[in-house]
Amino acid sequence: MKICVALDLPSKEENLALLSKIREFDVWIKVGFRSYIRDGKAFLADIKNINPEFKIFLDLKLYDIPNTMADAAEEIAALGVDMFNVHASAGKKAMQEVMGRLSKLPKRPLVLAVTALTSFDEEGFIAVYGEPIAKKAAQFAKDAHEAGLDGVVCSAHESELIKEATNDGFATLCPGIRDISDEQNDQQRVVDVSAAKDMRVDFAVIGRPIYKSENPKETLQNLLKRI
Secondary structure (H helix, E strand, C coil): CEEEEEECCCCHHHHHHHHHHCCCCCCEEEEEHHHHHHHHHHHHHHHHHHCCCCEEEEEEEECCCHHHHHHHHHHHHHCCCCEEEEEHHHCHHHHHHHHHHHCCCCCCCEEEEECCCCCCCHHHHHHHHCCCHHHHHHHHHHHHHHCCCCEEECCHHHHHHHHHHCCCCCEEEECCEECCCCCCCCCCCCEEHHHHHHCCCCEEEECHHHHCCCCHHHHHHHHHHHC
């Protein structure tokens, strides 16, 4: 299991200061809407300047008509990031279009599909999608797998179910990973890092427990020891 550090701080300077404190670690770095919209392509270069070995996950969750998603996927690949994501609910055709376009490139990033946002509880998810989280997440994962994607974004609670519905090499990236003592905030379906490993999670996205720590380096070091 790899740790993916979420850069969710209020400014570029704070995010880069955090990365400078953890520059020695072999981790992935998640750049989301807030950071990318504010700081743009140059921010990706800033990350690599701190440690060229950092792997970048651009978390923009593409959701549009198939051709527009494929156009955007090509532009993302040109940024040189290592992984990005789309919404599985955009449909299998859209995911196939994305992968078909990327397959023409000499090198492409990993592509994941979002199944059910971890902010959903069961009642809220059913209100939108009409089916329970586990059932729909497994179906979205099958669609993504058949479309040629590399894995999905899901809750750790669905990780094993999704691997059984696809295969063990189909990656699961899971937000909402906490220590038991941490606040859940806007995440509803959370687990601690040790449980995530037992649930066969491939990428554990961890933000607040690291960047709110008085000693982010020590906190990350302890998390890595636990996995």
